Amino acid sequence: MCHQLNNFSKGLQFYAGIERYDPTVCDAPRWAAASAATLQRSQSERAKAVQMLSDTENLINVSATQIWDQWSNTNSAFTRRIAATVEIKNKLQLHLHKVQQEIFDIEKTLELLNKAVEDKLRPLKVAHTRLQARTNRPHLEKCRDEAQNRLVKEVCELQETMETLRSKVVRAEGTHQTLLGVRASLEADLRAKSSALFIDRDQCMGLRRGYPVTAAIKA
Numbered sequence: 001m002c003h004q005l006n007n008f009s010k011g012l013q014f015y016a017g018i019e020r021y022d023p024t025v026c027d028a029p030r031w032a033a034a035s036a037a038t039l040q041r042s043q044s045e046r047a048k049a050v051q052m053l054s055d056t057e058n059l060i061n062v063s064a065t066q067i068w069d070q071w072s073n074t075n076s077a078f079t080r081r082i083a084a085t086v087e088i089k090n091k092l093q094l095h096l097h098k099v100q101q102e103i104f105d106i107e108k109t110l111e112l113l114n115k116a117v118e119d120k121l122r123p124l125k126v127a128h129t130r131l132q133a134r135t136n137r138p139h140l141e142k143c144r145d146e147a148q149n150r151l152v153k154e155v156c157e158l159q160e161t162m163e164t165l166r167s168k169v170v171r172a173e174g175t176h177q178t179l180l181g182v183r184a185s186l187e188a189d190l191r192a193k194s195s196a197l198f199i200d201r202d203q204c205m206g207l208r209r210g211y212p213v214t215a216a217i218k219a
Helices: 028-134 146-209
Strands: none
Touching (some): 028 146
């Protein structure tokens, strides 16, 4: 502004005693030193800022790498868990199939055993009826002859056979109930495995595949 003032500039005025007033607080050397110090302090702060920016970027990149590693490790853990669950689920399904086949077989055995018991009832009735009829023989004819002995032996053998068959029926029914309990337990475990697979594989991994993560933060 002072450089551009001339004799024809507007706003020219007289200021009494202005030549005796010194508005400066320092001389030229001090002014130069102060300016140099300000410049040096500026350069120092700028260098600190650059270093801080570099350190911050390194820290962010290290943190991003750690996050990436943790994310990858978690995904790997999910993958291993899912694979193990699938393997166990397949084994359970195979075992369930075998148990169902065993249930079918034991039910067929029960049916045959009950039929065998039923088939022995009529021959036993015949033997009983024969024995009862022979009690009507008169006087000395009512003797323990060979026919009587054979009838008694037949009744005993039939009763023993039926008792053995009924015992097998009881054991088969116990086995059948046990197999039904095993099947119910397997089916419940399979439902739990299917639910766990849905949560881990479909829900959790589905969300994690869409997670926007990178290995480094670029400036």
